[in-house]
Amino acid sequence: MDDTKLERLLASDEAPIDTAAGLRRFRETVGARGIESYAAPARRRWTQALAAAAAVAVLFAGLSITGVAESFFTIFQPKQVAPISVGAGDLAGLPDLSEFGTLTITTQPAYRQAATLDLARTETGIAPLRAATLPAGVTGDARIYTISRGEGTFRFDETKLQASAGRVSRTPPPMPASIAASTLNVSGGPAVVQTYGGSFDPKSDPRIDPKAMPGSVPTLLIAQSKAPVIRSDGASFDELRAYMLSQPGISPQLAAQIRAIGDPGQTLLVPIPMDLASGKSVTVRGVRGLFVGDSTGLGSGVVWVADGVVNVVAGTLGEKELLAVADSLR
């Protein structure tokens, strides 16, 4: 079979493509589902930021609690990771958390470039893991960044929720009294990020998405962060979860997956877009982790939690190469 025949066979009865009709269909979908574009107002970016935070930006999370009243108790502190398969519809329907209350950042995380890993360790208290072997194509020294600990409070506000319910067509269920009176304390970091290749700069783009910018993302990224902690002065984790899963827009499939997590207060959920990537359980340095790869081997990542630290190795590498780097960390 020669190349011409191969090409002929891979062809199909290709009718002309009607771009105008495609654009009309796209506009209708956007209008019907109320989907907002990347450049839309901050309200949407907040939701996206939360999704991104759930996915990889565990980098902004931490263990130490300071300045929090003693009435707070820990409701979330991950010790393991689990995948959640999400479709495009699931993401479009996520409730906008800014409608449920007010987030106040009390300690803004700060980003800095560090000259050496030893300096990064002094700055953050995290002992950075070094890659003993690097795959072919990954060359040069790593750029090292540190991210300081950040902290914020989220105060639930039923009045705000009722006000927003009047503006949108869907009506959220009433907020239980135990949640309405609650404040959450969310903290994260510090973190150390090492990158090879590309032009990754957490100051300009803290989202770490290997597929986002093929020309400029690092070939390899190694990140470690103190695991995030959420503390509450009222509502329990189960109450919060039940309430959030009852929101309109949360698909039954997504809710069922989240309910099925056995130890939710200690499990970091990693959303995996079902159309672009797949996830599987792997063992990294003797610990169970989650490998996420896109369907073509363009990029992949592995996440695991050990000794209170969330570790991420990601890059534009295949599964074998990426896991070899993760296993070589010392």
Place this chain on the structure above:
Amino acid sequence: MSAKVIELGTLPASRDPRLPVAFERLFEAEYGRVVRIAQRVLGDAAEAEDVAQEAFMSFYRAHPADAPFAPAWLHAAAAHGALNVLRGSKRRVARETTDAAERAASAIADPESEAVLAEERALIREALARIPAKSASVLALRYSGLSYAEVAAAIGVNADQIGTLLRRAEEALRKEVMRHG
């Protein structure tokens, strides 16, 4: 005259179906190519358009329309999306074979050779679903008319590697066809 204070959060959300101009330009420039990439993999116009719509939707949500990586991102997303559909639908390949064979038998001057061609196409798509995803992507992108540079941008490698990747992918596909054909 008193100052008016408007809290931004209380403004109603816009439901204007118009898209940002930059996005519409991107859509018009790339939709045809994105559909064609998916169609090379799937051999089905309607399914290819579904994959293209999904790719543009993911991009629309997550990235600015004027991003320099936009075309490469969309091409890669079309290849991934189509390969996922192909892998998830063995029945579809069987259906395609039957449909094509029936069409060939009913309306075409040389129904026998058309039926053979339809069967060969189905076989090659089954093989495409089985070879490594990166190889399948390279073939879909290149055979849909993208230049070496464009294929390289979509899969994130240097353009001078494409010749080798393409040869290996063609070889892998041939072997897979022989093995099961």
